[in-house]
Amino acid sequence: MNFTKFPRRNYLQGPTPIEPMPALSKVLGKDVNLYIKRDDLLPGAGGGNKTRKLEFCMADALEKKANAIITCGAVQSNHARLTASWSAKEGLDCHLVLEERVKGSYKTDASGNNFLFELLGVKSITVVAGGSDMMAEMGKKADELTAAGQKPYIIPGGASNTIGATGYAACAEEMMTQLNDMRLKINHIVVPSGSAGTHAGMVVGMTGVNGNIPISGVNVSRAKNVQEDIVYKLAVDTAERLDIKGGVKREDIVCFDQYVGPGYSIPTDAMVEAVKLFAKNEAILLDPVYSGKTAAGLIDIVRKGHFSKGSNVLFLHTGGSPALYAYMDTFRQ
Ligand SMILES: *Cc1c(COP(=O)(O)O)cnc(C)c1O
Numbered sequence: 275m276n277f278t279k280f281p282r283r284n285y286l287q288g289p290t291p292i293e294p295m296p297a298l299s300k301v302l303g304k305d306v307n308l309y310i311k312r313d314d315l316l317p318g319a320g321g322g323n324k325t326r327k328l329e330f331c332m333a334d335a336l337e338k339k340a341n342a343i344i345t346c347g348a349v350q351s352n353h354a355r356l357t358a359s360w361s362a363k364e365g366l367d368c369h370l371v372l373e374e375r376v377k378g379s380y381k382t383d384a385s386g387n388n389f390l391f392e393l394l395g396v397k398s399i400t401v402v403a404g405g406s407d408m409m410a411e412m413g414k415k416a417d418e419l420t421a422a423g424q425k426p427y428i429i430p431g432g433a434s435n436t437i438g439a440t441g442y443a444a445c446a447e448e449m450m451t452q453l454n455d456m457r458l459k460i461n462h463i464v465v466p467s468g469s470a471g472t473h474a475g476m477v478v479g480m481t482g483v484n485g486n487i488p489i490s491g492v493n494v495s496r497a498k499n500v501q502e503d504i505v506y507k508l509a510v511d512t513a514e515r516l517d518i519k520g521g522v523k524r525e526d527i528v529c530f531d532q533y534v535g536p537g538y539s540i541p542t543d544a545m546v547e548a549v550k551l552f553a554k555n556e557a558i559l560l561d562p563v564y565s566g567k568t569a570a571g572l573i574d575i576v577r578k579g580h581f582s583k584g585s586n587v588l589f590l591h592t593g594g595s596p597a598l599y600a601y602m603d604t605f606r607q
Contacts, residue, residue: 275482275516277444280437281333285325285360289448290315292456292588297555302576305583309460310558311449314565314593319359319394320387322352322593323472326445327438328360331429334437335366340427342367342397344415346408348539349373349380349401350563350597353432353469355387358394367397369419369426371411375404375538386600432469439512442475443482449588450485460487461585466568466592467491467501467529474508476590477526482518491529492571494564495538498531505529533571539563541604544570549598549605561594562601568592 295308302308318325335343343361347354347370354370361368370391374380380401381388391399402411412428419426432438453460463480467473473491480487493501509522535542541562548569552558560566572589581587598605 275443275447275479275518277440280330280440281337283329283333283336285317285329287317289452292449292452292458295556298551301551301555302573304576304579304581306576306581307584307586308576309458309586309588310556311588311590313445314559314591314595316593318356320352320355320390320593320596322356324353324356324433325360326441327433327471328356328441330437330440331433332360332364335427335429336364338427340366340425342369342419342424342426343429344369344371344412344419344426345429345433346371346373346412346431348375349384350387350539350600352387352561352564352594352597355390355394355596357429357433358391358396362394367424368395369398369400369415370396371400371402371408371415373404373406373408374401376540377404384600386597388600390596432471434469434471434474434508436508436512436515439471439475439478439508440516442472443479443512443516446476446479446485447483450483459586460588462581462587463487463489463590464568464572464587465489465491465590466494466564467505468494468564470501470505470508472590472592474505474512477505477509477522478512478516478518481513481520481522481526482516488528489526491527492568493529493531493534494567495534496531498529501529501531502527530571530575533567533574535567541601542567542570544574546605548573558591559595559598560591561597562604563597564594565592
């Protein structure tokens with residue numbers, strides 16, 4: 275895969291660590307060796323997966339001479355926080371359009387990411403009702419800024435277009451190089467599947483380097499078939515952008531949807547247990563919306579004997595821990 279043909283900023287400080295999780299593996303008692311790739315430790319205020327995508331999206335914006343970034347997300351969006359963070363670093367204005375997916379969930383004085391939006395100096399926050407056409411809402415903001423003489427650039431939700439997903443194809447390559455250096459054979463990878471750029475990019479990158487490690491996505495909002503179609507479409511388009519011979523196969527896209535619970539961002543008992551198990555055994559902070567539910571899925575399929583004895587399973591930690599502080603009551607109950 276040749277990433278040099280795309281505009282790219284230099285937001286990474288080298289590969290994120292891959293660490294064993296011996297204590298958690300032991301607690302689960304199934305002779306499955308768990309490993310973790312620490313994308314929660316990526317640079318950008320608060321860390322997390324969007325930095326890999328924004329390396330490419332922000333570079334595209336700068337190449338197009340934009341001076342204002344518009345993006346969207348949920349009220350506790352990590353993507354919005356990291357877009358605000360990199361906009362601050364690049365000296366660009368940042369405007370957020372937040373979707374109130376759970377009615378009444380936006381509070382100006384909320385903690386977590388919401389507090390950080392302000393601290394990172396976002397220029398405006400527009401809150402819209404759940405189910406709104408976010409592209410249209412961002413378009414309105416763009417028109418407003420253009421009329422005021424600015425040059426806005428829209429980054430879609432989660433930076434999950436082919437430009438952003440390219441960052442996760444690069445991650446798969448980085449990871450395979452690390453695994454080779456570590457002489458570590460991983461049998462299976464588990465990733466969160468939300469706006470789909472992470473999952474799609476990982477599958478594209480795995481195909482591009484011929485890595486042949488199966489990847490499972492754990493959904494955080496949608497039903498299995500709906501999410502798999504979204505991931506597949508983005509993966510096909512991203513593979514085309516990266517000129518990957520043969521492209522990705524439909525059967526390489528696999529999602530689990532049993533861990534969503536009542537809906538996006540709504541806590542589940544299994545998520546609470548997963549966050550506590552990771553914290554107590556490995557001193558790793560997950561988040562309530564993405565990595566916590568994905569870890570709940572990982573823990574459940576390990577317990578159910580999904581992986582054969584002695585296998586090595588890698589969990590991609592996509593970050594999000596600042597959102598924990600908006601959910602303290604959930605964990606103290
Ligand atoms: C956005 C996000 C995800 C999901 O990644 P997608 O590329 O949107 O599927 C997972 N974890 C965290 C912490 C996130 O912020």
